[in-house]
């Protein structure tokens with residue numbers, strides 16, 4: 001049986017480790033965050049992801065899921081080591097690989113046999129090769145070898161467990177038979193399930209990840225720009241998206257207009273690929289335009305609220321209820337969520353802001369410290385809307401569908417409803433009580 005090690009227990013590493021343990025592998029997960037490891041050992045998931053805590057607890061009970069803060073332990077007990085640490089953006093947009101190199105150094109220091117090292121982290125093209133060269137150098141004169149592969153992760157937050165159990169594809173960039181054979185063992189269940197596999201070289205695997213995320217960002221920015229135009233010319237973006245999506249060369253996915261993309265991946269990965277392009281003498285104009293359009297989209301959403309609600313060109317005296325802080329539903333992740341910039345924009349124009357989010361408030365209080373004391377956190381969407389002039393729905397949490405619209409509307413001072421996700425477009429019960437402002441249409445009747 002293969003012993004699996006995972007370094008980094010965030011959204012990717014923890015889900016990956018828990019899923020592999022459910023296939024019967026003995027999995028050791030390591031993180032430098034000792035508090036996280038303590039909680040994980042008690043069966044408490046540090047992140048919200050549907051189905052994760054159950055998987056974690058059954059792995060712990062079965063004894064084949066182990067959490068440790070010791071790099072030595074994870075390196076020495078594993079045949080294959082997955083790197084799943086963060087690769088955030090630096091100020092200049094390039095990927096910060098310091099966590100990756102910390103892990104690689106630990107591997108080099110503690111290695112005690114032949115190992116397959118696999119990057120799940122999103123790393124700029126060429127990084128896996130640099131890691132291989134570095135480890136080869138460290139292992140010179142020893143009998144050990146490190147086989148380095150790139151195996152980018154495509155899970156979606158909010159659906160991370162189900163995506164890991166049934167991935168859209170498995171991409172393996174490897175240049176040694178040992179690495180390929182090891183990964184075939186690790187993914188034996190997916191091979192049996194006929195999940196599509198792509199075997200290629202490391203550079204291509206690394207690029208596939210950035211290409212996929214950049215393409216999705218381009219698609220979102222494209223539909224968002226058309227949404228802005230639609231509002232001006234009397235067209236309806238949802239019908240446009242439906243009409244476009246009927247062409248299977250286009251597909252209906254990722255054509256939902258909104259307040260701009262966010263999250264821990266698209267903003268940083270688009271910037272990183274532009275940076276890689278520049279360093280290699282190729283300007284990536286299309287991706288750059290998607291980034292610029294995304295910034296414009298967020299600013300336009302604030303202007304729209306301002307134009308509708310303003311007294312004397314400001315929002316002084318207005319109270320806005322923001323529903324949803326996470327960048328998408330079913331996650332507690334608020335990293336680069338457009339909600340942050342919309343809230344900043346509203347505060348900057350003098351509005352009082354109340355917020356409610358089913359899962360994001362804990363992290364918001366922790367990480368959006370500049371907002372503490374400037375916004376009011378509420379216990380429900382109804383409480384958030386009390387005495388507000390407007391609701392701004394930022395994240396399409398399913399629970400919002402069960403809202404008691406009459407009660408909410410009666411408790412408000414105004415009746416504007418800005419639906420940044422078009423979640424209630426055409427919903428008669430909402431239209432009955434509110435002046436409804438969707439994205440990408442002047443009205444939805």
Ligand code: NAD
Pocket residue numbers: 007008009010011012013030031032033036084085086087099102103120121122123153154155156157264265
């Ligand atoms: P995360 O920030 O949630 O988790 C990273 C973890 O690594 C943290 O728990 C941190 O404490 C730990 N860590 C940092 N340094 C370490 C070290 N030296 N040794 C051990 N652990 C260390 O990150 P994430 O969202 O899981 O993303 C990880 C990578 O996967 C990134 O490159 C990201 O781009 C990529 N990715 C993320 C997603 C996603 O949806 N979040 C999807 C696909 C790919």
